[in-house]
Each structure stands twice: as C-alpha cells, then as structure tokens.
Amino acid sequence: MRVAISHAAISFGRRDVFSHLSATIEPSQITTITGPSGSGKSSLLAAIGGYLPLTSGHITITDSLGRTVPEHTSITAWVTQGTNALPHRSVLDNVMMGSLSAGEPRQRARERAHDLLATVRIAHLATFRAKLLSGGELQRLALARALATNRPLLLADEPSSSLDLANTLALAEILRALSTTATIIIATHDPVLVASGDATIDIRDASEHRET
Numbered sequence: 001m002r003v004a005i006s007h008a009a010i011s012f013g014r015r016d017v018f019s020h021l022s023a024t025i026e027p028s029q030i031t032t033i034t035g036p037s038g039s040g041k042s043s044l045l046a047a048i049g050g051y052l053p054l055t056s057g058h059i060t061i062t063d064s065l066g067r068t069v070p071e072h073t074s075i076t077a078w079v080t081q082g083t084n085a086l087p088h089r090s091v092l093d094n095v096m097m098g099s100l101s102a103g104e105p106r107q108r109a110r111e112r113a114h115d116l117l118a119t120v121r122i123a124h125l126a127t128f129r130a131k132l133l134s135g136g137e138l139q140r141l142a143l144a145r146a147l148a149t150n151r152p153l154l155l156a157d158e159p160s161s162s163l164d165l166a167n168t169l170a171l172a173e174i175l176r177a178l179s180t181t182a183t184i185i186i187a188t189h190d191p192v193l194v195a196s197g198d199a200t201i202d203i204r205d206a207s208e209h210r211e212t
C-alpha cells in the first residue's frame with residue numbers, strides 16, 4: 001500500500017493541529033511519524049486509517065496495482081496500547097478475535113493465535129485472562145491481535161511505550177519481518193523504533209504549524 005498525503009490539515013474546533021502536510025509513505029516499508037507531544041502524530045495516524053476526517057487536503061492509498069483504496073478502515077490493522085483487550089477473556093481468545101474477524105475458520109484462527117503469541121513472546125500467557133497482564137504484555141497482545149487480522153496496512157501508536165529495551169528490540173524485529181508483506185506506520189517518540197525504520201516523517205518538517 002502506498003499512502004500519499006497531500007496538503008492535509010487537521011483542526012479541532014479553533015485549534016489547528018497542522019496544515020499543508022504532504023508526504024508519501026512507500027509500500028512494504030516501516031515509516032515512523034515523529035514530532036513533539038501534541039504535534040498531531042496520533043491524529044495523522046487516525047486520519048490515514050480513516051478514523052478521523054481531515055479538515056482539508058487528501059490522503060490517498062493505492063494498492064500494488066495502483067488502484068485507489070476507497071475505504072481505509074477495512075485494510076487497516078490498528079495496534080492499540082492494549083487497553084481495548086477484553087479483560088475477562090483469555091489472551092488466546094483476544095488474539096483469535098483478530099483472525100475470526102478476518103473470516104478465518106476457528107481451528108485455523110486458534111493455531112495462528114498460538115503462533116502469533118509465540119512471535120510476540122507471550123505464549124506462556126495464552127490461558128491467562130487479559131486483565132492479569134502488565135502494560136507491556138498488553139501491548140504485545142495488541143500487536144498479536146493486529147497481526148492476526150492479516151491486513152496490509154499496520155498503524156501503531158507508541159507501540160513501545162510500555163516495553164523495556166529488550167522487548168522494543170524484539171518488536172522492531174517483528175515489524176521488520178512483517179514489513180515484507182505490510183506497510184507499517186508508527187507514531188513514536190522512541191529513538192530505537194525510529195532507527196529501525198526505513199523512513200521518518202517529522203510532522204514539523206512536513207507541515208505548517210500554527211500555535212494557538
């Protein structure tokens with residue numbers, strides 16, 4: 001998926017977060033979005049995923065054949081901070097939901113969930129209820145669930161915020177492996193993730209900002 005952002009602006013009421021932001025995100029790469037707190041990284045990510053309308057400008061996503069994707073949410077896997085895990089369901093069930101929502105048969109979804117939990121290094125927690133997990137473990141659960149959807153555009157908002165260095169490096173490795181089949185966009189302050197990516201969009205450089 002190629003993402004072309006053209007003269008994008010986001011405002012909330014009278015607060016202009018950014019305007020005239022233009023950038024291109026290449027397919028099968030890891031692109032990090034950086035910028036100071038409040039500069040609009042999460043908002044831009046939400047707009048790319050089709051969850052937040054732009055105030056003006058365009059975001060166009062095209063597939064490998066150059067066809068425009070009309071609706072962005074259906075191709076987007078969203079790596080959350082883990083806070084939307086169903087707390088009373090098992091870790092395995094939470095990951096399976098990603099595959100089931102993508103239409104996979106139950107047995108296949110179960111096998112895949114086990115594989116993904118191993119990939120994100122929480123296989124030993126498969127039978128635990130999600131509410132028992134730490135912040136970092138929840139983040140890895142969220143990543144596994146997003147990967148289970150098999151969608152070609154992966155958006156991650158501060159995916160390493162609760163991870164220690166070893167797990168951040170592991171996350172970078174997982175994302176690198178995944179980038180052969182998916183376009184990955186990460187909003188982050190984390191220099192480790194920025195260094196492990198292929199390209200960076202600094203919101204301040206790519207746009208005009210207005211202080212209010």
Ligand SMILES: Nc1ncnc2c1ncn2[C@@H]1O[C@H](COP(=O)(O)OP(=O)(O)OP(=O)(O)O)[C@@H](O)[C@H]1O
Pocket residue numbers: 012017035036037038039040041042043044187
């Ligand atoms: N729904 C909303 N309504 C009003 N203002 C909002 C809304 N969402 C975000 N904002 C404001 O827009 C600005 C950009 O927020 P955003 O979360 O996109 O920034 P960010 O760069 O991701 O910040 P951080 O690094 O702190 O997470 C902030 O000033 C925030 O308060």
